[in-house]
Amino acid sequence: MGDGIGGATLWGPHHRSPVDGVVVDRNVAIRMRDGISIRADVYRPEEPGRYPALYAVSPYQKDLAGLPAYPAFLWRETGPIEWYVQQGYVYVLADARGTGASDQGVWEYFGPEEQTDLYDAIEWIADQDWCTGKVGMIGQSYFGMAQWSAAVQAPPSLTCIAPYDAKIDHYRGGQFHGGIPAFGLPIIWSFGVRYNHLNGPPGPESAARLKTDLVQAMLAHPTDDEFWRIRSPYWRLSGSTIPTFSIGSWGKNALHLRGNLIGYELTSGPKKLLVEEAGQPVRLGAVRAQQDFERPEFHEKVLLPWYDYWLKGLDTGVMDGATVTTFVSGIDEYVAWREWPPEEIEYSNLYLRRGPSGAVVSLNDGSLSQEPPRDGEGGTTYSYPRQEWHLGPVEFKPDGSSDPTSQVLTWTTEPLEQDVMIAGPIAMVLYASSDQPDTDFFVKLWDQVPSGAGENRRDVLLARGWLRASHRDLDESRSTIGRPFHPHRDPRPIEPGKVYRFDIEVWPIAHVFMTGHRIRLHLTNGDSSVTDGNYSHFYGIKFGSDTIVHDADHPSHVLLPIIPR
Numbered sequence: 123m124g125d126g127i128g129g130a131t132l133w134g135p136h137h138r139s140p141v142d143g144v145v146v147d148r149n150v151a152i153r154m155r156d157g158i159s160i161r162a163d164v165y166r167p168e169e170p171g172r173y174p175a176l177y178a179v180s181p182y183q184k185d186l187a188g189l190p191a192y193p194a195f196l197w198r199e200t201g202p203i204e205w206y207v208q209q210g211y212v213y214v215l216a217d218a219r220g221t222g223a224s225d226q227g228v229w230e231y232f233g234p235e236e237q238t239d240l241y242d243a244i245e246w247i248a249d250q251d252w253c254t255g256k257v258g259m260i261g262q263s264y265f266g267m268a269q270w271s272a273a274v275q276a277p278p279s280l281t282c283i284a285p286y287d288a289k290i291d292h293y294r295g296g297q298f299h300g301g302i303p304a305f306g307l308p309i310i311w312s313f314g315v316r317y318n319h320l321n322g323p324p325g326p327e328s329a330a331r332l333k334t335d336l337v338q339a340m341l342a343h344p345t346d347d348e349f350w351r352i353r354s355p356y357w358r359l360s361g362s363t364i365p366t367f368s369i370g371s372w373g374k375n376a377l378h379l380r381g382n383l384i385g386y387e388l389t390s391g392p393k394k395l396l397v398e399e400a401g402q403p404v405r406l407g408a409v410r411a412q413q414d415f416e417r418p419e420f421h422e423k424v425l426l427p428w429y430d431y432w433l434k435g436l437d438t439g440v441m442d443g444a445t446v447t448t449f450v451s452g453i454d455e456y457v458a459w460r461e462w463p464p465e466e467i468e469y470s471n472l473y474l475r476r477g478p479s480g481a482v483v484s485l486n487d488g489s490l491s492q493e494p495p496r497d498g499e500g501g502t503t504y505s506y507p508r509q510e511w512h513l514g515p516v517e518f519k520p521d522g523s524s525d526p527t528s529q530v531l532t533w534t535t536e537p538l539e540q541d542v543m544i545a546g547p548i549a550m551v552l553y554a555s556s557d558q559p560d561t562d563f564f565v566k567l568w569d570q571v572p573s574g575a576g577e578n579r580r581d582v583l584l585a586r587g588w589l590r591a592s593h594r595d596l597d598e599s600r601s602t603i604g605r606p607f608h609p610h611r612d613p614r615p616i617e618p619g620k621v622y623r624f625d626i627e628v629w630p631i632a633h634v635f636m637t638g639h640r641i642r643l644h645l646t647n648g649d650s651s652v653t654d655g656n657y658s659h660f661y662g663i664k665f666g667s668d669t670i671v672h673d674a675d676h677p678s679h680v681l682l683p684i685i686p687r
Contacts, residue, residue, distance in 0.1 A: 135185035141204040143168045149223050152216065154242045156235065161223035162216035162243075163187075164252075165207050172254045174281075174433035175212040175247045178261040179240070179268050181221035181229055181315050191416035193409045197314065198416070199262035199287075201425075205418045206260075209426060210434070213260075214247055220333070221315075231334035232271060232292065232353040240272040248279030255279060256433045260425075262286045262415045263378065270355040270385055273362045282365040282432035284425055287374055287411045289381030290359060290388075293350040293610060296377045299586075299659070300626065301593030301610050302562050303340050307377065307656040312336035346610040356384065363391035367428045371411040372449060373400030375585055375629045376657035383630060386462060392441065395462055396424065397632070399449035450545065451584070452569065452634030463546035463630075468686060469603060471679040472641065474533045474672040475499065481570060481640055483525075484532035490643060491535070494677045501554075501671040502531060506647050506664060514650030514661055526653045527581070530646040531670065534570060542635040546683030547604030548585055548628035552645075553676035555622065558666040559615040560592045564659075565628055566644035567680070569635055581642070583653075587628030591616050594624050601625075604683055621671050628680070643680055645670065 140146075145168050151159040163184050167173060182197045191198040203213045218236055220229030230236060248255045257279045259269040266288025273283055289295030297308055312335055343349040351357050366389045370382030379397075386395040398414060414420050427438035444458030459466075470492070476499050477488040486502050508529055510517045515529045550565050565587040571580040592613035600607035606625035616622055635641055647668065651658040672678040 136188040137185065138188040138203065141207075144204045144207045152243050152246045154219070154227075154235075154239050156227075158219060158226035159224070160216055160219050160226070160239060160243065162214050165203050165213040165215070166252055167207055167210065167212070170252075172252060173210055173212045174256040174258065174429070175214055175253045176206060176258050176260045176429070177214045177216070177244055177247055178259065178265045179216040179218055179243065180261070180264040181218045182264065183222035184215045184217050185222060187215060191412055193412070196409070196412055197263070199265055199412060201260055201262070201415055201421060202418045205421065209430075211429070212247075212252055214243075216243060228333045231336060231339070232267070233334070234352060237271050237275060240268060241275040241277040244272065244277040244280050254433075256281045258282045258284070258429055258433050260284060262412065263288060266378070267355075267381075270359060270381070273364045273366065273389070274355045274358045276362065276364065280364055282367070282428065284367040284369065284428055285382065285385065286369045286415055287371055287378045287382065288385075289378045290385045291354045291356040291381060293346040293354065295354075295381050297336070297340055297350075298344075298346075298610070299376065300563070300588035301345075301590035301608065301613065302588050302659055303344065304376070304657065305337065305340070305660045306651065306654070306658045308336045308340060310656060345613065356381075356388070359385060359388045360390075362389045364389070365392040365432050367394045367396070367425070369396045369398070369424070371398045371400060372451065372631060373398075373410050375400070375631070376654070380629055383462060386446075393445070394428070394440075395446045395448075397448040399451065399454070448545065448632045450543070450632045450634060451582070452543075452636055457545075457632070459545070463604070463683065464685060466685050467546050467604075467683040470682050470684045471677075472535065472643075472682060474502075474643075474670065474678040476502075476672070477533070479532075479534040479536070479640075481534035481642065482532055483528050484530060485528075486531050488531065488533040488672075489535070490533040490641060490680075494679075495672045495674055497674045499673045501669045501673070501676075503667055503669040504531060504646075505667040507661070513652050514648050514658065515646045516650040516652045524652050526650075527644070530644045532642055532644055534642040535640050537572070537638050537640055538635055539637065541637055541687060542641070543633070543685040543687055544635075544682050545630075545632035545685050547602070547630045548587070548683060549604045549606055549681045550587060550626040550628055550643075551677075551679050551681065552624045552626060553621055553671040553678050554591075554624060554668055555619055555671065556591065556616060556666060556668045557618050558664075558668075559618060560590065561616075561666065561668050562591070562647045562664065563589045563624060563626060564644075564646050564649050565626055565680075567628060567631070568642040568644065569633065570640040570642045572638050584633055585629050585631040586657075587626045588659075589624055589626045591622070591624065594622060596625060604681055621676060623676075630683075641682075
């Protein structure tokens with residue numbers, strides 16, 4: 123039996139099972155402009171003819187496309203390949219240069235050559251005798267990020283894209299949050315690409331083809347320098363006219379979500395936006411998104427009408443419905459909007475007050491109020507790390523359960539007297555000082571469901587924001603209400619003891635706080651793998667005291683995008 127698993131060796135291919143009516147041409151060479159070739163599997167209808175094509179490319183090794191789309195294989199993000207062939211499409215699945223069967227060239231994580239490869243591959247596909255000349259793109263996560271990059275390259279035959287769950291800014295969108303390195307996911311992801319996704323047993327020769335170690339790149343490039351900017355479509359996407367259906371998930375509110383929303387805003391051609399529900403707990407959003415994208419039912423309802431309209435010219439009605447649709451948690455319904463951010467937004471401030479709110483057990487139990495603070499309210503000081511912290515600012519109870527609230531600062535409203543809907547970008551204006559030359563701010567927005575006094579077990583995490591104090595500078599030209607933009611180019615230490623204003627981007631959400639619920643804000647200088655999973659941040663050596671100032675001269679507040687009802 124050897125080391126075989128289900129008929130394949132441990133490091134061998136896991137091809138998809140044959141499907142009647144589908145022909146697969148494996149390891150087809152596609153020549154790039156610099157002379158190297160990448161390899162692709164071409165899935166096409168058995169019936170001869172010309173068909174529109176869907177192109178998907180990643181470093182995830184096409185020969186593993188037969189593995190099930192289970193949480194153990196989160197990088198299985200192609201969607202139902204044979205199903206699309208049965209709908210009259212050619213599906214071209216390629217390995218990026220230097221990965222998998224594409225053993226020529228060097229993979230550099232969206233380096234310049236990988237970006238121009240997108241142009242060359244799409245034009246090659248359009249020129250084949252089985253293609254009508256119309257090419258769309260498909261896929262989730264890395265496959266979706268490749269679509270944003272292809273839109274920047276703008277090959278003439280690229281007819282439409284549908285980036286699902288895909289960021290556009292490789293600095294702000296997942297590697298760094300507010301200038302704070304987010305090593306949790308990159309460590310797992312980079313290790314997986316460099317080890318599990320190679321074609322064949324790992325070794326010096328195969329590993330040498332992968333030039334970019336994402337974690338090493340983060341250490342070498344802690345600011346948003348040219349390494350990140352040449353890889354990020356954000357800086358060149360504005361004005362793209364390629365028809366775009368951007369699909370995100372509220373469950374990716376520390377990774378891809380921001381890219382799907384801002385990518386939609388930047389493009390100028392025909393476009394649609396859909397944001398799906400997160401599922402609970404939010405940290406499992408990656409699983410929910412992957413499983414949705416694998417289901418033919420999702421594609422038949424959502425994406426096939428898009429492709430049929432743009433690639434086949436069929437009147438599917440896809441452009442007749444709502445331009446923007448988002449899931450709204452709290453009421454658990456999908457809501458149509460005319461635009462994103464919604465034009466109905468009326469921003470409202472909730473101010474940090476001394477308290478107590480009587481809502482939770484926390485380090486301070488402050489209040490959150492529509493009334494600004496008065497003279498003499500002062501501030502709230504806390505020291506870190508605390509002895510009670512385990513794996514970050516989380517306390518474990520004697521029964522082994524974790525408490526995400528008792529070891530952080532909180533500010534909470536009174537029970538709401540009516541439903542409150544929010545939808546759009548969120549920001550926090552924070553006045554603070556530190557006895558250190560730098561510090562971090564981690565902000566979390568929660569919906570506190572009515573429960574027994576002091577209980578924190580029914581709370582719902584909605585959104586997160588981050589900022590490193592030394593990265594506080596703003597780019598006013600790119601900042602909008604609710605979305606401060608930090609250039610992250612030239613960090614400047616703070617003067618210990620001096621009060622500064624910090625504008626913190628909190629990632630968007632669409633949610634209804636129901637009558638009787640409370641709005642709660644968490645603030646601390648770190649997070650935990652217990653509460654944040656793969657989206658957590660390495661705490662490092664942070665030791666000191668910070669003071670959050672909330673008085674008449676320093677009215678710290680959170681800016682919420684209220685939707686009148």
